[in-house]
Amino acid sequence: MDKRIETSGILSKKNPKELKIIVGFDGFVDEIIHVVDKRIDSENFKRIDTIEALGNRIVKASGLSTNIELVPTIKKIGGNGPIMCNALAKHDPDLTYMGALGSPSIDDVFKVMEDKVKLYSFATNGHTDALEFDDGKLMLGKMQSLNDVTYENLLEAVGKEEFINLLKNTNLFANVNWSMLPNLTDLWEKMAKDILPILPQKDNKPYFFVDLADPEKREDEEIKKALGILRKYSEKFFVVLGLNKKEAYDVANVLDLFEDASLKNMQVPLEDLNIELQKFLGIDCVVIHPVDRSCCVVNGEFYMEEGPYISKPKLSTGAGDNFNAGFMLGLLLGLKPDQALLTGMSTSGFYVRNAKSPRFEELYTFMKEWAQGKI
Template sequence: MQVKLRQLYQRMQNLDPARFSVAIGFDGFVDEIVEVVDRRQSFDSYTRMTNIRQFGERISKAAGLSTNIEFVPKTMKLGGNGPIMANALVKAGTSVSYVGSLGSPNIHPVFTELTDGCTQVFSIAEPGHTDAVEFDDGKVMLGKMESLNDVNWATLQKEVDNHQLKRIFSGADLVATVNWTMTPYMNEIWAGLLALCSPQPDDYRPYFFVDLADPSKRSPGDICEALEVIGRFSTYYRVILGLNRKEASEIASVRGLTLSKPVEDADLEEIVRALGADLGLWCVMVHPTFEAGAYVDGEYFYVEGPFTSKPRLTTGAGDNFNAGFCLGLMLQLGVEESLAVGKATSGFYVRHMHSPSRDQLLEFIRLWADRAGEEF
């Protein structure tokens, strides 16, 4: 792995992300990162709950009774799969157009860094709000998403218009439509975008990236319908479905895939290969916390690491991985190399609490090469 990472570091020295254009939509959240108090010693001193089991047990013990749970706000940041992914690609140096729910009539100040960095921004609705409850072993996202009901095809046509939409989404090297689960009218938006699509030259097909974003709250019928619509984009794009490990299990269950073990326990390679063969998309990619696998053209690709047991921020790590993976593909790196760029982008993010610039990304890849196999 060290040799491959050093080769990747050298190869990326002369690759320029600035020549790529990206179009992303359509969500937007204000994320409030919070900790849960386990025991409070004084006004300014407390011990936090460190794992989700503690949190769940505290809630379960209150069944039939009542309880008080204290959240301590740590920071407020831009949220939503789209804004976080877009911000990471802005930091990496690409030209990004963002369409989504960042505030109406005025954009919420939490998105200022994103909007300042984007080439163009169309805000079509108010953002949702998420309390991101962070633990050492994961996070619980408590979302308020009513405003995303306003994110629909009619609103897009009213606020952006068909000519602009076609220009933005047809002219991009990468189109990313994310957070299907919390965007109730995403299927309708996809149908609208498909109607605007034109055939691409035989020697060039841009990328179309989809993140369903925890589809467990949606019905199996809804999920299968979404996957069918996603597949239609294959006429015009190289379609990528990105999943975390939990989402991969959910999709495998909905599709009725038979694996050697229960879907939750299956090896990463087995479930990625099974999903890739079943869905027939250009790429199915799955990114657990400390590894990632992808299935492209019948071949499996895998990267492990980098490892840290004490991430400073996990909310948004997957979106940063997705940004890095797509960046690698646009740069015409190999699939394995692109997975490594994704892991480096998210690895930097969880350690430094912000997305890396191009130079910071390169330096992190160099550091990872030096410390491959170690925790750092």
């Protein structure tokens, strides 16, 4: 039987409503933007389709000047955490979000989450102009307010006792967008010292998921320090690090796992890269999601599956966060790692085609139709 058909059938018998999940800590208002190549009239234009084409136009303006017209198409909830949270909320678990959703009150953009998610906000949200192209996206962020995402502000907003109670009962604690949260490493360190010793030791450990979110702009020593802290969480959690393809090669370069030129040119095979990252970091799982496939190493064993690639997505911003939500959902529901990869790619595959995350029935139906060649 096709693995996608089998996994779809297994999912259809699961109940995600029984899960307890905590997600944090960033928050952005995203404006999805197209860049104008030629304007036809007041309503119509031809957009610049590729990052390379935009880059060439910018280079030509060097020493001169140029005007680049931006056309906002959608204003929506942004940030890795809220997007991942919204994707998980489609399956109706017991869900809590903590982070930068507006201060002193929650921004109106995020209030749509309140029906399905318990919200704690302790910082003003950031703002992102997301320039979308057929070959990727440019995320232009304004994020100074995220400096207020601190351990102290978190405890003040949630309450230490309540925070500990939530962690004691959760199945997943997801911390994403490390690169844009300057104080997240400090938060992890203080949690490891103050909170981890209090948490119960469980045979079936809850998951601790981390997504660095393009750490290139952070100093190498900061990246090493943050990754080193993750090992401390392995005592009480099953620790998962999520990376896209670029991030995986960048992190391997920072950790000096392979020869520099091979990493910069992405010549190291994905399997070797994935295995060495998990081995070096000493955590339970490292998952990598290129555009056309995904892979993971769980306790030293490598898994890889090809995905439902689409050349012209309806919406690409948030695809990685939807993959993360789907992959972790698969693990939470007891799927094998290779099946969880399929769940992740089906979630992101549905999202980029429909500009929204799938409900639970839509998720396993999409996986089945993918296997049948209907998408």
